[in-house]
Amino acid sequence: MPIEIIRCLSDNYAFLIHDPAAGEVTLIDAPEAAPILDVLADRGWNLTRVYLTHHHWDHVDGLAAIVEATGAEVWGHAGDAERLPKLNHAFVPGDELPGGAQVLDAPGHTLGHIALYYPELSALFSADSLMTHGCGRLFEGTPDQMFDTVARFAALPEDTRVYSGHDYAAANLAFAANYAPDAEALAARQAELPILARTGAPTTGTTLESEKLLNPYLRCHLPQVAAAAGVAGADPRAVFAAIRSQKDNA
Numbered sequence: 001m002p003i004e005i006i007r008c009l010s011d012n013y014a015f016l017i018h019d020p021a022a023g024e025v026t027l028i029d030a031p032e033a034a035p036i037l038d039v040l041a042d043r044g045w046n047l048t049r050v051y052l053t054h055h056h057w058d059h060v061d062g063l064a065a066i067v068e069a070t071g072a073e074v075w076g077h078a079g080d081a082e083r084l085p086k087l088n089h090a091f092v093p094g095d096e097l098p099g100g101a102q103v104l105d106a107p108g109h110t111l112g113h114i115a116l117y118y119p120e121l122s123a124l125f126s127a128d129s130l131m132t133h134g135c136g137r138l139f140e141g142t143p144d145q146m147f148d149t150v151a152r153f154a155a156l157p158e159d160t161r162v163y164s165g166h167d168y169a170a171a172n173l174a175f176a177a178n179y180a181p182d183a184e185a186l187a188a189r190q191a192e193l194p195i196l197a198r199t200g201a202p203t204t205g206t207t208l209e210s211e212k213l214l215n216p217y218l219r220c221h222l223p224q225v226a227a228a229a230g231v232a233g234a235d236p237r238a239v240f241a242a243i244r245s246q247k248d249n250a
């Protein structure tokens with residue numbers, strides 16, 4: 001099943017998952033209608049459903065026009081139904097969804113934030129929780145909540161690809177470079193990102209294995225990361241909170 005990565009707005013990503021056997025197409029988040037409808041028309045795909053990760057406007061703003069054009073059904077977190085656009089179906093963390101997605105609880109960025117994990121695709125759609133070389137801002141949750149969210153993802157298979165909701169890779173990598181990332185992985189990615197930027201290729205879809213070498217929020221248990229954060233000897237949760245706070249004030 002191919003995953004189509006679609007750039008929307010200034011730096012958002014939306015994702016289409018095409019299941020030719022079932023004749024179904026799933027959209028993850030709806031930042032903007034036009035680029036998504038263009039890809040659907042281009043491929044000749046009929047959109048079956050939309051899964052929403054969280055309530056922020058830049059993940060739902062295109063939804064009404066997409067639903068009107070396609071008749072797709074909308075799914076979102078039952079606990080956040082009042083803040084999300086009108087849902088046809090509500091899910092809760094732990095649910096298995098049509099198409100093979102597992103709903104993972106992912107609070108921190110917002111309290112009702114979820115991620116979608118597709119074991120058969122080795123794909124995690126993490127939106128604004130775990131991001132490429134970083135993690136989302138804590139608008140509603142606590143550092144502890146995001147720590148647990150990231151730890152939940154870290155336990156998934158290493159070859160899982162992480163698809164986040166924004167292209168913040170370059171800024172996140174520049175920040176991550178301050179926290180003792182693996183030197184070889186850092187150099188390789190620093191060389192690769194400008195090439196991706198020139199061609200417009202997506203920066204998301206890195207593996208968990210590579211994120212564990214680069215992403216400071218996945219490396220809070222390492223003494224060199226604690227030291228780089230200025231909290232040598234602190235426990236991983238405190239290291240996480242320190243790094244997140246330093247990013248907020250960077």
Ligand SMILES: [Zn+2]
Nearest residue numbers: 054056109128
């Ligand atoms: Zn958001």
